Amino acid sequence: MDEIADRYRRRAAAFEDKIAAVRPEQWPNPSPCARWSARDVVRHIVDMHDVMLRPLGLTLSPAPSVDEDPLAAFRAARADVQEILGDPARAGQECDTPGGRMTVEQHIDRVVSDDLPLHGWDLARATAQDDTIDPEDVERGWAALRALPPGLLEQFRTPGAFGPGVEVFGPEVKVEEDASPQDRLLALIGRDPGWKA
Structure with a gap:
């Protein structure tokens, strides 16, 4: 469990740093994801954090929207997922996913955590940042x-x-x-x- 939580924290911190480095005028920039702007990349990641909470009957905590404040929206979503990963009972709960039955922490690890480096590349490319994964x-x-x-x-x-x-x-x-x-x-x-x- 610690390995999954540590991996998520590292990847989320890197993604957060990229969000923080985006200048206001860059949010509408196109991204490598067809039809998505830089802001849409962050919106997708925040939405996927919400999906990770659904097997537990939870939703994201109240926070500014990605349209209002992408950084605050991501930080709040990140805190919600880190709270789950820090709770062995909830992290270890089994759930049904499109990839089969697995624990909540495995679902987080294989979906949103694995998405962070790839969409970090998208955000970096869209906003002229270092795109090294x-x-x-x-x-x-x-x-x-x-x-x-x-x-x-x-x-x-x-x-x-x-x-x-x-x-x-x-x-x-x-x-x-x-x-x-x-x-x-x-x-x-x-x-x-x-x-x-």
Whole structure:
């Protein structure tokens, strides 16, 4: 449990730093996620924190909206999830998820925690920040994707497979054989590593 909580804290802190570095005029900037602005990237992450609480019958605590204050909205959502991870009884509770039955902490680890480095790259690209993903997260993400059962990765690429309007990954992007591990990971999930605003 400590490993999952520590990983989430590290990734959330890095994402929060990126939000804090966004200048007000950059929030409408386009992002590598089609149809999403920089603000929409943060909105998605905050919304996914809410999804992590639902198996426990909880919702996010009252906080400013992402439209009002993206940083405050994320900080509040982060605090809610960290509170769950700090409570062994709630973190260890089993729940049904699109990925199968697992504990709440496993769901957090495999969904919103794994999303933070990737969407951190999106936010960084949209707002001209350092877009380097922690090599540990790149290695972990690559191993997890390569270990998916046959056909599941393609299901992730199918719009609507996990609900109306839900699109997890885009089509794989071709990169050079000598591309960096980060670029290969991004390409596998449908991001163009060379994307620029």
